Amino acid sequence: MSLLSFCEWLQETDVGTAIREGALLYPIIGGIHLLAIALFGGMVLASDIRMLGWGMRHESVTDLISGLRVWKWIGGVVVVVTGLLLAWCEPIKMYHSKSFWIKMTLLVLVGLHALIFRRSVYRNTEALDQAPSMPMIARIAAGLSLLLWAGLVFSGRLIAFDS
């Protein structure tokens, strides 16, 4: 089975049809997707700002990273699940959309980013807080996080405009 024929099959499944043809389902799922980006994307931004030394100086990196970790995870799951549902109702369009594939590539990079910086940054916040100045590795992690984050928003928004 080719990827395209899988997309064709997926589009005709009951779930795909329900989201596509139900008048309110699509905007509601889209709204939850956006809300999760706002609530939890903002938390990612706050942590990045702190590690880049742009602000939040009264909060320790530890408090920001571990104090918000649960919510970032919950938010991430909500964004991914609602995003999958949105893609589910028009997989053929996604298959042909350049922006969709760019976004998927960026998502893979987000996963890699989390893995690569896990030990040195995200599970090492107490050492970061004790360092006299923010270590370069944490700045790099935060800068890349910001770029990936913005890239996901742009590529996601562009999917709707790909023809």
Added chain:
Amino acid sequence: MTVPEFMQWLSTSPVANAMNGPEWAFPMVESLHFIGFAFLIGTIAIVDFRMLGLAMRRQPVAQIASDLAPWTRIGLAMMLITGPMMFSADAVTYSVNPSFRLKMIFLAIAILYNFTLHRMAVRSEKPGAVGMLAAVVSLLLWTSVLGAGRMIAFV
């Protein structure tokens, strides 16, 4: 100049022409609008989660709020620039769109609330139960702004 005349003029203004020019213009501005609301609503939500006792409990509410305030303002500024830019692109249609009108009402209330009652709760010595109520109202208001905004494209 009447309101409909103003909308007509706006939708042929240089900004509107730029927005309706290259096909990437609108999605680019819209993406900036999304990034703006992540700053605006995201930073407010962190304060609200804190007042609800759900995050960052080791820091005082007022401290978190004052450190986040510049980023909230940056978010608000982004929204107030990109929003009218998108509006101008199709001003006549948007101005009579019921979701758009609802969004503007929610937005006015949310902004007013954020800089008055919400601010008082955030700055109080021990926000406690009042703070929790203030946080819930805040989250509901911003969710309403976002929800009504999402519906503009569907009504």
